[in-house]
Amino acid sequence: MILNPWFWLGILLLVAGAGATGYVNGARHAQDAAMAANATALEAAIKDAKENAQIDANALIEHERSRQAVRTVYVDKIRTITETIQNAPTNCVVPPDYRVRVNELIASANTPATPVDGVLPTPTPAGK
Secondary structure (H helix, E strand, O other): OOOOHHHHHHHHHHHHHHHHHHHHHHHHHHHHHHHHHHHHHHHHHHHHHHHHHHHHHHHHHHHHHHHHHHHHHHHHHHHHHHHHHHHOHHHOOOOOOHHHHHHHHHHHHHOOOOOEOOEOOOOOOOOO
């Protein structure tokens, strides 16, 4: 019986079948473990993204509140200035022809300097 080739072929097939079954089960187990690790990492990333989104949302809300407060102050100042000018135009220190004067200043600043007796005037230091 030990020298029978069918006996050895049966043993070989039995060992090959056990090896193939173990390989298939091991591969399935490895795939499941990889999917579990991926799911855990994905859940952690989602949790971090939600926390960051909440922080960003809170920062945006605070920024919008401060922007609205600044906008309200600005609108109130414009309203106050407009009401002051309309209610008491004699107290306004702006001359009535201020636009003409401003336009003349802009035009003179945009024209090049003209030489006096063939010599350009010396430049003055900034701020003087």
